[in-house]
Amino acid sequence: MANLLNRPKKHGAKLKLNECDHFPHTHEILEMDDSSLGTIRMSKWKELHFYNAPSQKRTLFKIERLKPKKTGALHRPLWLIWVGEQFLSSF
Numbered sequence: 001m002a003n004l005l006n007r008p009k010k011h012g013a014k015l016k017l018n019e020c021d022h023f024p025h026t027h028e029i030l031e032m033d034d035s036s037l038g039t040i041r042m043s044k045w046k047e048l049h050f051y052n053a054p055s056q057k058r059t060l061f062k063i064e065r066l067k068p069k070k071t072g073a074l075h076r077p078l079w080l081i082w083v084g085e086q087f088l089s090s091f
Contacts, residue, residue, distance in 0.1 A: 031066075038067025058083050 028044040045060040059082040065075040 037065055040064070041066055056083065 026043045027046045030042045031039055033039050041064045043062045043064075047057045048060055049055070049057055061080040061082070063078040063080070068074055
């Protein structure tokens with residue numbers, strides 16, 4: 001019984017996109033300026049997996065426009081996920 005209590009967690013904390021303030025630290029962040037869109041921030045989390053498929057790793061991306069709309073409201077982020085053997089290149 002002691003073995004089961006001491007084994008490392010297989011899945012880690014549950015990630016919810018609408019609660020991304022509680023995510024683990026990002027692996028990479030890239031910010032760039034666009035003349036019409038303002039500052040764009042891309043965040044990347046590597047080696048995530050779904051509960052039902054722990055052996056298949058995924059890479060999660062969050063793309064944000066940091067310049068608010070004319071009304072002052074923030075733009076909703078774009079979430080993308082890469083499912084594959086190997087990511088094509090580093091951003």
